[in-house]
Amino acid sequence: MDNKLSNSGPPMRKALVIRHVHFEDLGAFADPIEAAGYRIRYHEAGLDPWxxxxxxxxxxxxxxxGPVGAYEDALYPFLADEREGLRRRLSAGRPTLGIxxxxxxxxxxxxxxxxxxxAKEIGWAPVALTxxxxxxxxxHLDNVPVLHWHGDGFACPAGAERLASTEICPNQAFAxxxxALGFQFHPEADGRGFERWLIGHAVEIAGVPGLSVADLRADAQRLGPTASEAGRRCIAEWLAGLGR
Structure with missing residues (x-):
C-alpha cells in the first residue's frame, strides 16, 4: 500500500476568528470547531493589518x-472593515458566526x-427560546443558564429568524x-477562563449596582461546566448543518 495515499484525507478548512480583547476567545467553541475539520487562526482586531x-x-x-459599541466607527475604525466584510460574507451565503x-x-x-x-445585562441566566x-x-441551551455580558442590543435583521430572548433583551439570537448565526449572549463561555473576564471587566463590574465579583465567580464555577457543554453541542450541530 502506498503510504502517501493511506495518509491522505480531506484538506483542512480555515476558520478565521476576529478577537477584540484577548480574554474573549472561542472558549468552549474551539474543540467542536476543530473537530469539524477547521484550522483556527485568530485575527487581533485593531492590531493585525486587515x-x-x-x-x-x-x-x-x-x-x-468586546467592550466597544458596534456603532463607534469614529473611535474604532477597524469596525468599518469588519462590518463591510460581514456584509459581503452574508450576502454571499458564507458560513458566519457572531457573538x-x-x-x-x-x-x-x-x-x-x-x-x-x-439596562446592562451581566450574569448567568437562561434565555427563552422561540x-x-x-x-x-x-x-441544547433550553433552560440552561448562560453568560450575559452586554449593554447594547440589536434589532432582528430583515429576513432573519429570531431564536431567543430575555426580558431585558428581546433579540438574544438570530439565524x-x-x-449565519448570531448570539447576543455568550454560549462559548465556560468557567475555566472566567477569571480573565473578571479582571478585564473590573471597572464595568464596579459601575453596575448589585454586581459582585465574588458572586459572578461563584456562578461561573457552579454553572459554567453545564453551560459550556450545552454550548459545544449547540455549535457542533450548527456546524454539521452548514450547506444543507
Whole structure:
C-alpha cells in the first residue's frame, strides 16, 4: 500500500476568528470547531493589518465579543472593515458566526439597528427560546443558564429568524438561513477562563449596582461546566448543518 495515499484525507478548512480583547476567545467553541475539520487562526482586531481577502475566503468566520459599541466607527475604525466584510460574507451565503459585538456587527451589516439597551445585562441566566430556536441547534441551551455580558442590543435583521430572548433583551439570537448565526449572549463561555473576564471587566463590574465579583465567580464555577457543554453541542450541530 502506498503510504502517501493511506495518509491522505480531506484538506483542512480555515476558520478565521476576529478577537477584540484577548480574554474573549472561542472558549468552549474551539474543540467542536476543530473537530469539524477547521484550522483556527485568530485575527487581533485593531492590531493585525486587515486582510479583506482572507476574511472573505475563510471557510468559516467567527467575530467575537468586546467592550466597544458596534456603532463607534469614529473611535474604532477597524469596525468599518469588519462590518463591510460581514456584509459581503452574508450576502454571499458564507458560513458566519457572531457573538455579542460580533452579532451586533452582523445585524448592522444586514441593515438592523444597534443601540444601547434599557439596562446592562451581566450574569448567568437562561434565555427563552422561540419556536424556531427550539427546533434548531439552540435546543441544547433550553433552560440552561448562560453568560450575559452586554449593554447594547440589536434589532432582528430583515429576513432573519429570531431564536431567543430575555426580558431585558428581546433579540438574544438570530439565524439567517443555515449559514449565519448570531448570539447576543455568550454560549462559548465556560468557567475555566472566567477569571480573565473578571479582571478585564473590573471597572464595568464596579459601575453596575448589585454586581459582585465574588458572586459572578461563584456562578461561573457552579454553572459554567453545564453551560459550556450545552454550548459545544449547540455549535457542533450548527456546524454539521452548514450547506444543507
Amino acid at each position: 486582510q479583506g481577502e482572507a476574511f472573505a475566503e475563510a471557510d468559516l468566520t467567527v467575530v467575537l465579543g 455579542c459585538l460580533g452579532a451586533q456587527l452582523m445585524a448592522s451589516a444586514l441593515g438592523a439597528r444597534v443601540a444601547p439597551g434599557p 419556536e424556531a430556536g427550539r427546533a434548531g441547534p439552540l435546543r 439567517l438561513g443555515s449559514h
